Amino acid sequence: MTDAQTRETTGTNPLAPAPAGARTAADVVTPELVAQLTKGVAGSGRTANHTPLTGEKLADLPESTPEDVARAFDAARAAQAVWAQVPVRRRAAVLLRFHDLVLSRQAEVLDLIQLETGKARLHAHEEVQAVAVAARHYGRRAAAYLRPRRHTGAIPTLTKVTELRHPRGVVGQIAPWNYPLELSVGDALPAFAAGNAVVMKPDTETCLTALWARDLLIEAGLPADVFQVVLGEGPVVGPEVVRHADYVSFTGSTRTGREVAQGAAARLVGVSLELGGKNAMLVLEDADLDKAAAGAVRACFSSAGQLCISIERLYVHESVADAFLERFAARTKALRLGTSLAYGADMGSLVGQRQLDAVTRHVEDAVAKGAQVLAGGTARPDIGPYFYEPTILDGVGAPMSVCSEETFGPVVSVYRFSSDDEAVERANSTPYGLNSSVWTKDARRGREVAARLRTGTVNINEGYAPAYGSVQAPMGGMKDSGLGRRHGSEGILKYTEAQTVAHQRLLPMAPSLGMDDEKYAAFMSRSLRLMKTFRFR
Structure with a gap:
């Protein structure tokens, strides 16, 4: 050592x-x-x-x-x-x-x-x-x-x-x-x-x-x-x-997913795709800030941020932004990085040089264009060749690559908002639609905001685990985040072909019992009216 x-x-x-x-x-x-x-x-x-x-x-x-x-x-x-x-x-x-x-x-x-x-x-x-x-x-x-x-x-x-x-x-x-x-x-x-x-x-x-x-x-x-x-x-x-x-x-x-979809389409075979994300977490002004800060650490830095459903964009109501960021930055700076094959480390390594280069490029580009580093921002080769500190960037704007490109690393960008409408609009302003998170003490408000977010899963007062772990419900992406779903009935039925077997009994689906074409058409018309009257589906 x-x-x-x-x-x-x-x-x-x-x-x-x-x-x-x-x-x-x-x-x-x-x-x-x-x-x-x-x-x-x-x-x-x-x-x-x-x-x-x-x-x-x-x-x-x-x-x-x-x-x-x-x-x-x-x-x-x-x-x-x-x-x-x-x-x-x-x-x-x-x-x-x-x-x-x-x-x-x-x-x-x-x-x-x-x-x-x-x-x-x-x-x-x-x-x-x-x-x-x-x-x-x-x-x-x-x-x-x-x-x-x-x-x-x-x-x-x-x-x-x-x-x-x-x-x-x-x-x-x-x-x-x-x-x-x-x-x-x-x-x-x-x-x-x-x-x-x-x-x-x-x-x-x-x-x-x-x-x-x-x-x-x-x-x-x-x-x-x-x-x-x-x-x-x-x-x-x-x-x-x-x-x-x-x-x-x-x-x-998403790039490779498009190629896979094209190859499957050429053969007329089905395909399911779970692709990229630029997932947003919304901290409303009535959120429990201590719980939200702890949840943000989990949502942003689990598996060093190398998770399709992890949070990369953090929208915080302007009235609580400073108080929340103080708590979030303190928790982030306290995280322990480690290589141990045992419990104890809070975050591990990036997977390789390609990911390290992408993370470094996004952070350096943001800082060069005016973003402030609230925590992290540094590679840690003293621990391992691909370690990078969990990083919080404030003051991020549109010219910066980290604003719109998927980082897939331990980096989160912070933005402030003044109303629920603004937060929803900005969270939805991305081609991706995989996962999102809403933090509020008002359960009804949380559900209303969640329903307006264009993502396949939304978690209220947690980052990603509740929706993903609820395997009776479908999980997947909207927009450029994919096609199809895993989990629940969709997660197994997609691997099947549906076949309808119809057995006609007693009478054919054609004129019979002495009816000519005109009488058969009239009979069927009366039958259709009766089926509607008796609420057949």
Whole structure:
């Protein structure tokens, strides 16, 4: 440990790293573990991933070619035909066993998440929570979501109609690096429950976490060939996944999401996209400022701000702005940065040089154009190669890049407003529409403001966790933040094809019983009037 790190650990610097954990990367990512996790991964080449905590290599990995991707889809397609015949309750039971395994063996995956993303352990645990909740929900509710449904037919009693749900086949999933457990297997669970196979391309730098989840699902009873993983560069492997899939699930940037959507549209296959955000938090004048300041820390700096639904724009009523910012800045300056594979650090690292460069560029551009740094604003290579202090910028204006571009790092910009109308208008003045947050003591007022915000989720008196964690309700983006939804009925039904089976009984849908065309038309007209009178839907 350097002298500087020693001083920080003893507390002379409020942004001090947490004490180092006893385990190292080599202790966690052993050759035996890598061999176990990469078993069955198609790859003719070799690649590697690294930990952002130190920059050192974690593992050598298979690298998939386009031919490997095609073979993975062939194997998945053969396995899916068998898996789809398994009763839905037995498929769902796999998810419930997986739920128990994740919770009982969470220490293993927490180490992997931290090593691959650099995030603090408590933020890694958010992924464990989210996956367990999704596994429990779809494990319990999949059968109800997928059951055949009776509908009123064209002619009541004579037309019997049933809606069936069939799996799409093989889902191609492209998962991001920032939440390598939740945004990989978390999205795959409802696809499996619906009877699909999945070919997943996780980000190579965070693929060990996704592979660990695959290994656990197989242990829980999922047939191995139903869940295929391919690894490699996004521009090479990603389009191949889209080219073979029966449905595409993508989480990532808006720019890449447009390319994925175009590829899926060319083949007339469905797609769901969760994309970027420039999420706003509104602190109304009647908010509890201490709770709002603590909530802002969670909303802005969890996973070092590398979360699609984290807050990057903070709108505060002008009458309480100074009091709120005093509290918020003090809490932010007190955060502890750390590399420990243990609880204790408040924030971890950025994932790599690209993210560090983006954060640095946004902060330096804002400061050069007149913004004031209320907290942070500095890289911390003394802790790790990609650490950056949690940063609050005041006096941000339109010429600054941070004002409109997604930063995806621990940086939040502060703006003042004078009325609810102004706050809503400014919060909505972005092409994105993923998540937002409203803070007020007046529940009714909070709901009224929330309904006016053009985002797929809105949280009142919290940043993002309540809406995301409420898995019976849909989650997703408006505008440039995406298409489709995860969670709830939409989160599983999107992985199915709806089929309507109509059984006509006794009389045909045509002239009969001696009626000519004119009498049949008159009969049907009277019937339609009666159905409206008796309130048939």
